Amino acid sequence: MKMHLHNQSTVTCNNCGHNEPENMPLDACVYLYECRSCSTLMTPQAGDCCIFCSRGSHPCPTSQRESKSYYVMPQPALQTLDATPITNQSSMAS
C-alpha cells in the first residue's frame, strides 16, 4: 500500500494573517502552535485534531490517512491452548 501524504502545511495565523510553511510530524498531532510573526498561540478549532487541520493548508498526516483508508490494526494472535484451526480468514475485503 503506497500513499502520498503531505508532510508540510502552511499555517495561517488567525491574529496577524502570517503564513508559515511547517513540517508536520507523521505520527503525532500538533495541538499548540505559536505564530512566528506575532507569537500568538493557536489551538485547534472544535472537532479538529491538530493545528494543521484548523489553520493549515493541508490537514495533518493522521487525518489524511483516516480520510483515505482505514488503518487496520493487526490482531494479536490468540493464544489458545487447544489448537482450534481458524477457518474464516478470507473475509477481509475492503
Ligand SMILES: [Zn+2]
Ligand atoms: Zn500571527
